[in-house]
Amino acid sequence: MNRLKHIFKLARAYKIGKTTELPYPPYQYTIEPTNACNFKCDFCPQSDPEHSQRRPTGQLTVENFKLFLGKRRSVKPGNKNINFTLDGEPFLNKDFIQFIELAAKDRLFSIFASNGSLISPDKTDLLTEAGPFRASIDMASDKNIFETIRSKKDNYEKLLKNLRYLIKKAGENENVNLEINDISAFAGVNPKESLEKLINLLGPDIPSRVVFRTRLFHNFCGHLGFIRKKEKYRLCPYPWTQMAVTYNGDAVPCCRDTSARSILGNVFEDDIITVWNGSKYRLFRQNLLDKKPELNAACKDCDLPYSGGGSKWKPVYIFRSLLGR
Template sequence: MKAQIKPKINLEERVKLQDVLPLKTPFSMLIEPSDKCNFRCKFCPTSDLKLMQATEGRNYGNMNFDLYKKVIDDIAEFEDNLKIVHLYNQGEPLLNPYFSNMVEYAKSKKYINKVATTSNAYLLNKELSLRIIQAGLDRIQISIEGINEEQYFNISNVKIDFNKLVDNIEFFYKNKKECDIFIKIVGNNLNEQEKNKFYNIFGDICDYIFIENVVPIHSNFEYNLDNNFIDRELSLTGEKVNYVSVCPQIFYSLTVNSNGTVSPCCNDWSRKLIIGDANHEKIKDIWNGNKLRNLQKLHLSGGRKNHIACSSCGVPIYEAIDNIDDYAKEILYKINKMELENR
């Protein structure tokens, strides 16, 4: 197998958040090309069309390309380069017909170091693959939902041509130039033989590969899964869960939803954490605004459990890469000091 078995987050190059907070420039931004999806995965809120229609703030459509360019242009106002723009959030990004143009526009800006995306790859035909590669995409994370058509239907409720999917990914890999390919699958319902088959099918057509767990991260969402499908004591990467009080994500990342509203968290599927609107606000102003700062202070003061969205969110438990709990008072002091100096 050519691929390295590694999780999607590179822990080797990760800085210690407690040493650099508060940040003048976010490390990363997620920009959502589309918040609709061509799959109906049982563990994803976006799969429930009635729920999406009933959720205020869900666009269930594609981002306007002019809005996208405005967001990318706004990033230039930050003091430092943005480490990465991730073209993905709650939906399938390749549903946006301007996706390759989005990659190309972000890659044309020297203040953005890398551009990445996450996709189920089913729309990744040869023509689109070549356009995306030519546009300069640095990394694509591909979510595989089964090792055959039956498993795909059981998880994603769609009938696919599995061989076609594999062929399309192989074509992308053979033509990828400098683009890294990461492939992962949900391993909760796979036995050891099936896990080995996953590695055999995809291990030679990607750079990195991993078997993840489905974890209950979505607040106020009932998973359409058997009770024994999810092991609530294991993290996304299969380790024992670490109960974190302060969510680290809201200190280094921003998410721009497909309609332009801005969340501090990629897990804000119900749009209960809106802190701004990129349609008529600058991204830098939102980053430095009171809504985000007050949310950060709430977490640092031990109040996460009192927030309507954050209280039941599983990200700090199952997906938090960083742990700044022991430094909360110190970081809060630094934020208050910075605010006084900026008055």
């Protein structure tokens, strides 16, 4: 499907028609390499002792990833990326670099989040040759903050080494794109000063394919204990724009449903459009249109519908984001 035509239909269904049965396939796709993780970060549901009990730990297989790519290809989506971020650390799946290779053969740009601990220089060299990608990695400018938030000792210097090598490769190879996020704001420090400190720590030569950001957090799973104030309700765009898929093929409404609370179908068993416009997906959208997110298991603890606005809710931001992917 033509990219601009796809986005126009998306905008019409989401903002104008507000329909639950959609005349287009998902625009963005996320698929989970694994839901296992070697970190237990304070800001992540993985830190919850009961998180791993909510669904079995498993791995995406090469065979199933090829199946997914074929089904994605058959619906002719408008964008040219694939996201490997849902739950877990992707490099705990031994086939993850092969997934990047297979995506590149489909002319897809790979996007993933990683804690960076397993991306050794040798692994980076293999990753660079696999295909184009953007890695989003969380870091802190202070070792004590890092070890406290990420609940992991003796990894700070290792991650610094890995990041410096990734930055070096980003300056040499256009396949390598990085987003380095400073998580220090979670500890209450001055975000601007902390970000400058982190840049200096990893500098001095930062190529243009490396960007630094301050990571802010919202309570997408209800695990942070924030009290959500019900301010102005805003219709969440995700069930109209994207599909997230767990390692075993279950379709969930967005990449924030890390526990797969709302399973809307299975794309390994059915085709994408059958799931996308199935009764479970339509009911999920209708509950949001009715301003009753609490009826959706994935939404009932999320603060996003009542987040009080901000630039991420502006249509200009949403569609610039879609066009840029």
